[in-house]
Amino acid sequence: MLELSMHVLDALQNSVDAGATRIELRIEEDPVADRLTITVKDNGRGMAPELRARVLDPFVTTRRTRRVGLGLPLLAAAARQCEGDLTIESAPNRGTRLEAAFRASHIDRAPLGDMPATVLAILMAPRVVDVDYTHRIGEREYHFDSAEVRKELDGAPITDPSVMRWLNETLRDGEAELEGESEKGKPRT
Amino acid sequence: MANKIKSIEELRKLRDQLKQGTAVREATSTRIIVGMGTCGIAAGAREVMQAILKELADRRIAANVETTSCIGMCAQEPLVDIAQAGKGRVTYGNIKPDAVPRLIDEHLVKGHIVDEWVIARLLPEGIV
Ligand SMILES: Nc1ncnc2c1ncn2[C@@H]1O[C@H](COP(=O)(O)OP(=O)(O)OP(=O)(O)O)[C@@H](O)[C@H]1O
Ligand SMILES: [Mg+2]
Numbered sequence: 001m002l003e004l005s006m007h008v009l010d011a012l013q014n015s016v017d018a019g020a021t022r023i024e025l026r027i028e029e030d031p032v033a034d035r036l037t038i039t040v041k042d043n044g045r046g047m048a049p050e051l052r053a054r055v056l057d058p059f060v061t062t063r064r065t066r067r068v069g070l071g072l073p074l075l076a077a078a079a080r081q082c083e084g085d086l087t088i089e090s091a092p093n094r095g096t097r098l099e100a101a102f103r104a105s106h107i108d109r110a111p112l113g114d115m116p117a118t119v120l121a122i123l124m125a126p127r128v129v130d131v132d133y134t135h136r137i138g139e140r141e142y143h144f145d146s147a148e149v150r151k152e153l154d155g156a157p158i159t160d161p162s163v164m165r166w167l168n169e170t171l172r173d174g175e176a177e178l179e180g181e182s183e184k185g186k187p188r189t
Numbered sequence: 190m191a192n193k194i195k196s197i198e199e200l201r202k203l204r205d206q207l208k209q210g211t212a213v214r215e216a217t218s219t220r221i222i223v224g225m226g227t228c229g230i231a232a233g234a235r236e237v238m239q240a241i242l243k244e245l246a247d248r249r250i251a252a253n254v255e256t257t258s259c260i261g262m263c264a265q266e267p268l269v270d271i272a273q274a275g276k277g278r279v280t281y282g283n284i285k286p287d288a289v290p291r292l293i294d295e296h297l298v299k300g301h302i303v304d305e306w307v308i309a310r311l312l313p314e315g316i317v
Binding site: 001006009010013016017063070071074114118120121124125126149153154155156157160161162163164165166168169170173 | 196201203204208225227231236238239242243246254257
């Protein structure tokens with residue numbers, strides 16, 4: 001995958017497939033520790049210990065459309081090649097928590113990429129799934145919860161292209177402000 | 190902060206417009222379905238979805254857009270299905286963002302199928 005945000009979308013899509021209705025997504029960039037950490041926590045059906053233990057093997061999938069499951073093995077490989085790792089906690093009916101960590105400055109680390117597009121793609125799932133998204137860079141943070149927007153819409157569809165345009169602009173403004181202010185906060189050398 | 194308030198006001202305006210136009214929207218049976226499994230994402234399905242939403246918003250075309258996970262035709266991702274009541278369902282393969290304006294224009298506006306991009310079709314029920 002060209003961007004970490006594509007791996008994130010893939011992981012969120014697993015949560016959707018597992019029947020989650022609410023997904024917490026956190027991106028934490030810690031410039032001091034030189035770490036980038038992605039955390040996904042869902043309230044889906046979770047995994048039995050046997051499945052959870054084998055899920056990083058690409059020949060393990062519960063899909064019926066093909067025999068291999070690539071999403072998690074690809075994310076694990078991306079993290080490991082950057083002095084990081086993927087950890088998975090899951091239990092049946094207790095949901096799933098993934099944490100992928102990277103050394104932020106590692107030469108092989110893909111850019112984070114288009115996070116707004118990733119968050120919005122999840123809202124297009126054929127049933128209601130909300131994303132509670134936090135992006136933290138150092139001490140600053142941007143937060144977006146699609147449940148708040150849904151509430152404001154009061155039954156009007158969040159997937160309507162006009163609402164999606166508004167969401168796109170809102171998320172892009174939020175990210176731009178976060179990136180801009182963290183730039184300002186950097187010591188000038 | 191002022192921006193944020195302006196932005197919420199815009200959202201409320203959209204909400205009110207959508208509520209007034211509910212009948213029109215519900216009348217459209219058109220569904221556009223984008224494959225968002227691992228292979229789809231790697232091939233650019235997320236960007237295709239953005240292009241579809243943009244085109245529909247720009248041209249004010251009513252259609253219900255949704256994602257689906259892997260359907261097993263990974264080599265032909267990104268996949269876009271268009272389903273319409275009475276007209277069946279057509280699966281288009283290898284759709285890139287720059288193909289989206291033509292796809293929407295031909296299939297949804299002009300009402301004919303773009304044969305060269307089709308990889309599967311399902312006839313409407315009752316027609317053989
Ligand atoms: N969040 C989750 N909740 C419950 N089960 C999960 C979750 N994530 C993954 N799984 C299980 O792990 C399996 C492997 O996931 P992985 O993403 O590697 O492959 P896949 O989703 O099956 O296929 P692909 O990602 O290649 O489209 C899934 O089939 C599913 O059974
Ligand atoms: Mg997957």
